[in-house]
Each structure stands twice: as structure tokens, then as C-alpha cells.
Amino acid sequence: MHQIAVLPGDGIGPEITEQAVRVLTALGLPLELQTQPVGGAAYAAHGHPLPEATLKLAQSARAILFGAVGDWKYDNLERHLRPEQAILGLRKALGLFANLRPAILYPQLANASTLKPEVVAGLDILIVRELTGDIYFGQPRGVRTLEDGPFKGERQGFDTMHYAESEIRRIAHIAFQAALKRNKKLCSVDKANVLETSQFWRDVMIAVSAEYPEVELSHMYVDNAAMQLVRAPKEFDVVVTGNLFGDILSDEAAMLTGSIGMLPSASLNAAGQGLYEPSHGSAPDIAGQNIANPLATILSAAMLLRYSLDEAAQADRIEAAVQSVLEQGLRTADIYEPGMLRVSTSEMGDAVLKAL
Amino acid sequence: MHQIAVLPGDGIGPEITEQAVRVLTALGLPLELQTQPVGGAAYAAHGHPLPEATLKLAQSARAILFGAVGDWKYDNLERHLRPEQAILGLRKALGLFANLRPAILYPQLANASTLKPEVVAGLDILIVRELTGDIYFGQPRGVRTLEDGPFKGERQGFDTMHYAESEIRRIAHIAFQAALKRNKKLCSVDKANVLETSQFWRDVMIAVSAEYPEVELSHMYVDNAAMQLVRAPKEFDVVVTGNLFGDILSDEAAMLTGSIGMLPSASLNAAGQGLYEPSHGSAPDIAGQNIANPLATILSAAMLLRYSLDEAAQADRIEAAVQSVLEQGLRTADIYEPGMLRVSTSEMGDAVLKAL
Ligand SMILES: CC(C)[C@H](C(=O)O)[C@@H](O)C(=O)O
Ligand SMILES: CC(C)[C@H](C(=O)O)[C@@H](O)C(=O)O
Numbered sequence: 001m002h003q004i005a006v007l008p009g010d011g012i013g014p015e016i017t018e019q020a021v022r023v024l025t026a027l028g029l030p031l032e033l034q035t036q037p038v039g040g041a042a043y044a045a046h047g048h049p050l051p052e053a054t055l056k057l058a059q060s061a062r063a064i065l066f067g068a069v070g071d072w073k074y075d076n077l078e079r080h081l082r083p084e085q086a087i088l089g090l091r092k093a094l095g096l097f098a099n100l101r102p103a104i105l106y107p108q109l110a111n112a113s114t115l116k117p118e119v120v121a122g123l124d125i126l127i128v129r130e131l132t133g134d135i136y137f138g139q140p141r142g143v144r145t146l147e148d149g150p151f152k153g154e155r156q157g158f159d160t161m162h163y164a165e166s167e168i169r170r171i172a173h174i175a176f177q178a179a180l181k182r183n184k185k186l187c188s189v190d191k192a193n194v195l196e197t198s199q200f201w202r203d204v205m206i207a208v209s210a211e212y213p214e215v216e217l218s219h220m221y222v223d224n225a226a227m228q229l230v231r232a233p234k235e236f237d238v239v240v241t242g243n244l245f246g247d248i249l250s251d252e253a254a255m256l257t258g259s260i261g262m263l264p265s266a267s268l269n270a271a272g273q274g275l276y277e278p279s280h281g282s283a284p285d286i287a288g289q290n291i292a293n294p295l296a297t298i299l300s301a302a303m304l305l306r307y308s309l310d311e312a313a314q315a316d317r318i319e320a321a322v323q324s325v326l327e328q329g330l331r332t333a334d335i336y337e338p339g340m341l342r343v344s345t346s347e348m349g350d351a352v353l354k355a356l
Numbered sequence: 357m358h359q360i361a362v363l364p365g366d367g368i369g370p371e372i373t374e375q376a377v378r379v380l381t382a383l384g385l386p387l388e389l390q391t392q393p394v395g396g397a398a399y400a401a402h403g404h405p406l407p408e409a410t411l412k413l414a415q416s417a418r419a420i421l422f423g424a425v426g427d428w429k430y431d432n433l434e435r436h437l438r439p440e441q442a443i444l445g446l447r448k449a450l451g452l453f454a455n456l457r458p459a460i461l462y463p464q465l466a467n468a469s470t471l472k473p474e475v476v477a478g479l480d481i482l483i484v485r486e487l488t489g490d491i492y493f494g495q496p497r498g499v500r501t502l503e504d505g506p507f508k509g510e511r512q513g514f515d516t517m518h519y520a521e522s523e524i525r526r527i528a529h530i531a532f533q534a535a536l537k538r539n540k541k542l543c544s545v546d547k548a549n550v551l552e553t554s555q556f557w558r559d560v561m562i563a564v565s566a567e568y569p570e571v572e573l574s575h576m577y578v579d580n581a582a583m584q585l586v587r588a589p590k591e592f593d594v595v596v597t598g599n600l601f602g603d604i605l606s607d608e609a610a611m612l613t614g615s616i617g618m619l620p621s622a623s624l625n626a627a628g629q630g631l632y633e634p635s636h637g638s639a640p641d642i643a644g645q646n647i648a649n650p651l652a653t654i655l656s657a658a659m660l661l662r663y664s665l666d667e668a669a670q671a672d673r674i675e676a677a678v679q680s681v682l683e684q685g686l687r688t689a690d691i692y693e694p695g696m697l698r699v700s701t702s703e704m705g706d707a708v709l710k711a712l
Contacts, residue, residue, distance in 0.1 A: 142552050160516055197514055230612060
């Protein structure tokens with residue numbers, strides 16, 4: 001029996017997760033699925049975005065199927081009680097250091113992009129983002145009153161960016177191995193012309209690259225990467241970068257496709273445990289209307305099968321089913337265009353189940 | 357007499373600066389222009405990217421016309437000798453805290469963008485980037501060996517991000533004032549859901565906004581901003597952000613136009629001194645061929661007149677002349693399309709002079 005924790009979360013989280021659960025259940029695998037609230041829903045029920053019971057379930061499970069967290073209702077809570085602290089807490093507690101964020105433009109959805117078709121048709125990038133280090137968790141951080149210097153007597157907000165050598169090494173290995181299975185091109189993104197952390201990151205990447213002679217390693221500054229993603233995104237194959245730059249670039253890359261409702265993600269630790277979630281957010285404005293796109297979550301379930309359960313054939317099956325519903329012209333509102341068949345969240349789930 | 361320091365720099369820097377100098381000289385204003393090397397050229401001549409004489413000239417001038425720095429030749433120098441240290445050194449020494457980066461898509465060049473015309477036609481965003489604070493200059497920074505914690509005994513690269521209250525206040529005022537002269541919409545970009553520096557930044561922005569009731573202030577996380585720039589860039593008017601996020605977003609926004617060869621920038625201090633430079637780089641691959649686009653540098657000279665010399669009418673004249681050469685169909689290689697008239701760097705300069 002594989003234990004799977006289902007954490008639906010807020011906004012559209014519950015309705016999209018429900019469809020992914022239907023798909024997982026239909027495969028006939030020995031899965032045990034258990035659900036707990038997370039994010040704002042958990043705060044509402046238990047006073048904390050990541051309650052003990054939710055964390056325990058997540059830690060004991062082989063994999064986590066995660067919906068989305070966040071709702072305007074919770075915007076005025078103190079930072080440590082806000083919904084997004086749940087996802088940061090899960091990453092840290094489970095050591096989910098490797099975030100895989102594919103940016104794929106399905107041929108059937110080429111029009112959805114704001115970019116010209118010739119620039120994005122066939123886009124298939126994998127962004128590997130380090131997820132437990134960098135300035136996200138670095139200490140010291142806070143607000144202090146300055147005791148000397150040009151701003152003496154003033155308050156100052158501050159944070160610490162850092163990476164230890166083994167943190168860089170382990171994400172480097174994930175990225176090189178991913179590149180080996182793809183087009184063998186890895187671009188490491190940093191800001192080594194300004195940051196010490198980045199120069200150190202680059203040095204370690206170069207050291208690790210000696211173990212992967214088949215992979216062509218290049219380096220790019222983050223400002224240039226933000227430009228090249230707009231100019232010629234198809235020149236990238238695998239991109240590896242730190243937590244902060246990865247946050248920005250993976251979202252930019254996702255939006256190049258114009259169909260972020262289609263993009264899954266995986267966050268893995270060294271033991272093969274993983275958290276799987278759609279790349280999009282909780283969209284509280286459309287929650288409960290049965291119009292959200294469940295495909296990113298269904299494709300996240302496919303990643304779950306591939307990376308945490310070693311069930312590549314089942315993952316392929318789900319991915320083929322998604323391709324097939326797109327072929328049939330089925331579209332939720334976010335990817336709808338004239339001439340296609342507009343369907344609801346649950347109808348999309350039905351269609352994927354049928355195509356399986 | 358207004359003193360202007362001309363720092364041509366590396367790569368295409370000298371040839372594009374030359375055209376901007378011709379334009380400035382042709383206006384009949386009481387300008388005294390003096391030239392010094394900077395970047396790799398200065399290292400080659402004097403062993404340092406920002407020699408004493410260059411820094412002195414820059415400090416005593418009212419304004420600096422800057423070409424570009426950087427060349428692969430200098431990539432293997434120690435960090436403190438590399439060309440880009442010159443621009444960081446000038447910003448710090450002169451206190452050039454306010455970077456104004458317009459992203460404008462000229463109607464004549466709408467095709468140059470990789471985005472669909474309806475998404476970018478008429479684009480006119482102003483990015484206000486803080487330029488002397490943040491993680492760029494924050495101390496402590498370096499590489500150290502860890503004495504405890506999970507990575508004990510390992511080396512770690514680290515940097516410090518910080519902003520003092522008055523640093524945020526002064527860039528806020530620049531941004532609100534710019535918004536007042538435009539569409540009165542200001543979007544402040546941060547990562548307040550993760551960073552203490554960002555939460556502090558956001559609090560100060562809100563405090564300053566009380567002085568600008570006519571301006572509508574909004575806040576956006578940097579990952580979302582990177583997405584929205586791709587999805588619907590015309591929804592932005594003025595964007596204000598810190599040094600690191602500004603580096604990334606201003607380059608992304610510039611590339612949306614597809615014609616970064618057209619985009620000027622200004623970096624100002626509290627005394628009205630300013631450094632003016634094209635948004636593009638030194639392009640060493642095409643240096644010395646008389647094919648680079650001088651218009652971004654010529655438009656930087658227009659910004660120089662507007663912001664440091666209070667010569668708005670002369671700035672308008674230059675901007676109108678640039679519009680007129682585009683109208684005439686003149687294009688350097690970077691913005692050439694069939695049916696247009698392909699011209700060299702110096703021919704473009706000739707044409708602007710004629711149109712003045
Ligand atoms: C919600 C937020 C803390 C999070 C992050 O910045 O990592 C999100 O943007 C993401 O990318 O998963
Ligand atoms: C060259 C580099 C240090 C610089 C920066 O990061 O500020 C450049 O990218 C810029 O934006 O002017």
C-alpha cells in the first residue's frame with residue numbers, strides 16, 4: 001500500500017484535487033489516500049495553516065497531492081499564520097529541496113500564449129529550482145534599528161541569502177540527471193557578477209559538471225535569463241537555479257505558455273518523497289464554481305506516480321489521457337477558444353477518466 | 357557651461373556614444389564634454405575599470421553619458437577588476453539611487469516584439485528601480501566555513517539584503533512623482549510573503565502613499581509581476597521595486613518590446629546629477645562594425661537634457677527627431693525588417709542630426 005496525503009487547501013484547491021483523486025483511484029493501484037486541511041482552510045478549522053495532524057500525515061506519506069493555498073480572507077493575518085506559510089513549512093519539514101517545474105506548450109493550445117506561435121510552438125523547458133535554501137530561510141533576518149553608518153538611528157529590514165556547498169551539489173545532480181534524460185543542455189542561472197552566493201553557486205556547478213561530460217553546461221545572469229525567456233525560450237532545455245531566482249523564472253516561463261492551468265510541478269526530497277501541485281494558484285475569485293481547470297493537478301498526479309511511486313507507465317497513461325481530451329477539443333474556461341467544447345471542472349475529470 | 361562626462365566604455369560603447377555626442381553638440385547649448393575610459397577599456401589602459409581620473413570627472417560633472425561596459429576578454433579577471441565593477445562603483449560613489457527604465461514600444465517597431473501585436477502595441481511602462489541598496493551592496497557577504505548547523509564544516513556563500521527606511525522613502529517619492537506625471541498608477545513589487553526586507557519595503561511604501569492621494573498604489577509579488585509582464589504588460593503604468601528585482605524585471609520589460617536597442621535609462625542622485633546609458637549591453641560581437649543601433653544612447657542624451665539640465669524642450673526635440681527617422685523607415689540591423697531602409701550606426705546618427 002502506498003500512502004498518499006491529499007491536501008486540497010483553499011480556493012479552487014478542493015475541486016481540482018477531487019478530479020486528480022478520481023484519476024488516481026481509477027488506476028487500480030494499491031493506494032491509500034488520506035485527506036487533511038492546509039492553508040487558510042486549516043487556519044479556519046484549527047487556527048494554524050499547517051496543523052500538527054496535517055504535517056504528520058504529510059511526513060508519513062510517500063507522496064503529497066497538494067491543491068493550492070491562499071485567499072484574500074487571510075491577507076491580514078500575521079505572516080506566520082498566513083496560508084503560504086503552510087507550503088514553506090512543508091518544504092522545510094520534509095526537506096523538499098528539488099522543485100521540478102516543466103513549462104510545456106501543448107500544440108493544441110498554441111494560441112493561448114501572448115507570444116507569437118513561431119516563438120513558443122513546441123516549447124518544452126524544465127526549470128529545476130532549489131527549494132529549501134537561499135534567502136527563503138536564511139538567518140539572520142528581521143527589522144532592526146541601525147546603530148551606525150549613513151542610516152544611523154533608522155529602522156532597516158534585512159534578510160540573508162546563502163547556500164552551502166552540499167545544497168548546491170545535490171540540486172546540481174538532480175538537474176544534470178534531468179538534462180541527461182532530455183537534450184543534454186543545462187543552463188545554470190545566477191547573478192555571479194554581483195553576489196558572492198552566486199559566484200559560489202557557479203563554482204560548485206562547474207565542479208559537479210565534471211561528473212557529467214555528456215551534458216553541456218552554460219551559465220547565464222538572471223536578468224539576461226528573464227530576457228532570453230521572452231526572446232527565444234526554445235533555446236533552453238533544462239534550467240537550474242536558486243530558490244529566489246527560480247521562483248521568478250519558473251513563473252515567467254509558465255506564463256509564456258499562456259496556459260498555466262496545464263502545468264504541474266513536483267517538489268522532491270532525498271528519500272524520494274514528494275509534494276505534487278499545480279503551478280497555478282488558488283484563484284479564490286472562481287472557487288466553488290466548477291469552472292477551474294483540473295488538468296495541472298491531474299498532471300501533478302502523473303508526476304507523483306513517476307517520481308515517488310516509480311509507476312512511469314501509469315504516469316504515461318494519464319499524460320496520454322490528457323493529450324486525448326485536448327485532441328477531442330475539450331476546454332475549461334481558462335483555455336477556451338471559439339470552436340472548442342467548453343466544459344466544467346468535473347466534466348474535464350469525467351473526460352480524462354473515460355480516456356484512461 | 358554644463359560639464360558632461362562622456363564614458364564610452366567597451367564593445368559598441370564608443371561608436372554609439374559618438375553619435376549621441378554629435379547630437380548633443382548640435383543643439384547649440386553651452387556644454388563642455390570631456391571623455392575618459394571606463395570598464396575594460398580603462399582596465400586595459402590603467403589597470404582598473406574605474407580609474408581615479410574617470411571617477412573624478414564623473415563626480416565633478418553635472419551628468420554622465422555612458423556607453424556600455426563588458427567584453428569576454430575581461431571575463432577571467434578577479435571580480436573587483438571586471439568591467440561591470442565600474443558601473444557599480446559609479447552608482448555607489450555618486451549615490452545614483454534612482455534608476456528610471458522606460459519600456460516603450462514604438463508603433464513603427466511593433467513587429468519586432470516576440471509578443472503578439474495586440475498584447476504590446478502602445479506599450480509604455482516606466483520601471484523605477486532602486487539602485488544603491490538591497491543585496492547589491494549589503495554587508496556581510498562572502499564565503500565562509502560553517503561552524504555548526506546541518507552543514508557544519510562546509511563552505512557557504514552568503515550575501516545580505518537590506519533596506520533602511522529613508523532609502524525606501526526616497527525611491528518611493530521618485531516613483532510617486534513619476535506616476536503623478538503619467539497615469540497615476542503605481543505598482544510596488546516585492547516578495548513580502550517571504551522576505552522581511554520586502555515586508556518593510558511594503559510598509560514604507562504604504563506610509564509614503566499618504567502624501568500622494570491622487571496616485572493609486574498597488575502591490576504585487578515579484579513572481580506574479582514576472583508573469584503579468586508577459587500576460588498583460590499594458591496593465592502597468594509605473595512600477596517601483598528594489599535593486600535586485602528591478603534588475604530582473606526591467607530587463608524582462610525591455611525585452612517585451614523586442615527593440616532593446618531603442619531603450620534609454622537614467623540613474624539619478626539627490627542632487628540631480630545623473631548617469632545616462634542605453635539599456636542594452638556592450639555587444640562585443642558586433643563592436644567596431646558600425647552596425648550597432650545608436651538610438652538608445654541618443655535617447656539617453658535626451659533624458660540627460662530633461663533630468664539633469666532641465667532642458668525639456670531640447671529633450672523633446674531629440675525624441676521627435678528619433679520618431680521622425682523611424683517614420684522615414686530607417687533601421688539599423690537589430691530592428692531591420694523587409695521593406696525598410698537598412699542603415700549603419702553613423703548613418704543613423706546623420707539622419708537624427710538632419711531631423712533635428
Ligand atoms: C507562496 C510562496 C511562498 C511560494 C514561493 O515563493 O515559493 C510560491 O510563489 C511558489 O512559487 O510556490
Ligand atoms: C552589470 C550589472 C552589475 C548591472 C546590474 O546588475 O545592475 C546590469 O545588469 C544593469 O542592470 O545595469
